Amino acid sequence: MTIPIAVPSFSNKLAPFPSVFSSFVMESVRPERSSVKKDSGERPKPASRNRARKSSHGTSRRSILKKSFAQEQVDFTGPVRDDPVVGIIGGGMSGLICAQELEKRGVRSTVFDTGMHGLGGRMATRMIEPERLVFDHAAQFFTVSDDRFAAMVKGWLDEGLVQDWSGAIGELRAGGHFLPIPSTPHRYIGVGGMRLLADSLLSKNSLVDVVRPCWVSKLEPFNGMWHLSENGKHCGQFDAIVIAHNGKCANRLLASSGLPLIARQMKRLQLSSIWALLAAFEDPLPFLERDGFLPFEGAFVKGVDSISWMGNNSKKLLNSQGNFPHCWTFISTSEFGKRNKVPQENIPNATAEKVKAAMLEGVEIALGIPNGSLPKPFFSRVQLWGAALPINSPRIPCIFDPRGRAGICGDWLLGSNLESAALSGMSLANHIADYFQNGGSRPDEFAVGLHKEFQPLEGQDIGQFPGLAAENQASEAENYQLTT
Incomplete structure (x- = not known):
């Protein structure tokens, strides 16, 4: 049987705005169209030609928006085709589960991920040997509320990929005032770290290829x-194709791909920036004896x-006792991230030191200990998550x-947690x-979310967890204290 192969046609019927001059030009499809403007009588400036030759790394958000809508x-x-293949760009939780x-439906796919050390995106774990340092430096834990996700997590539990985290968790107010949060809903963590869970998800799949590190820079139909x-x-x-990541890189990728409706929805997404500080101490942090x-x-x-x-x-990952180092992850507020945002690919040393000092000072304020009394970490590293959490x-x-x-696909479509992803x-x-x-x-029957409006999101700076809503945490903690 001969399979007919169609050349994609281009139409403005679905475009959100009339297209006067398309930023997506393919010589094989429309060779008669030229990107050279008519002579205006002015000599082009060399600087303009240089800007045109530059990669999209220097492209402004305004120009990306203009290209996307045009x-x-x-x-x-x-x-x-009878045996279709899907390209998935992004190897975080949503891309891996996709x-x-x-x-399971018999469809082959290839996952492209930029990770140098492993898959997972914000399911990131950093391990440093031989000191035996381990840090979950993005997603800290997850909860379960949906039956479909519960079935998936049960499988991970049976395989020994995740475990219940029963350690004391609560709300810490400045000055060292701690209110514990009840242990329900259950909180889960990856055994040995979140990244190990991500790396294990596709280990037994025969119809999935993984390519990493790879940064897909262009889509062409x-x-x-x-x-x-x-x-x-x-x-x-x-x-x-599936876009399973977000932020400025996804915006640049979609800016001239021929997908204006997809690009428009991605542009509507607003993301916060947060800093993560990884710090290892020889001794336990000093806790004041307060509130019992x-x-x-x-x-x-x-x-x-x-x-x-x-x-x-x-404590969380190694259940360490005795003389093992104490590895802490400190995550900033989104407001602090916004004020101290820099290009995350090239963080200046001065900024890194400034952020580290401010966050360690914040730890002292939170614990209610005197300024300068926090032990100096023997290891520390800061990381900026520039496209961390959705605001809408x-x-x-x-x-x-x-x-x-x-x-x-992505966690931001439903909220901001691993279950959503x-x-x-x-x-x-x-x-x-x-x-x-x-x-x-009948393609129009399968269109989903191309015109869906966005709504503001509220919740914890590190994510929204079902059952741990920010507005309920204080009352839950107080009720817990009254009943124990």
């Missing part, structure tokens, strides 16, 4: 397929400008453009599989 819509009109669920490349190097061709509480393993910090979370990784959300599990055969990846995978099963016909 581009023409890719419209794949041919039938889907690949896993596609395999040609002959009914999406062609992906990294700085000019071809990375493969796919029947559909024992040293905690994790705390949401209130009333401190620079700190929103502090967690003892050694469409509150839908996924977005899918059937004409462009492209979708988006998993449900999003699961939803998009099944939606794409249904679309393939339908053969790609």
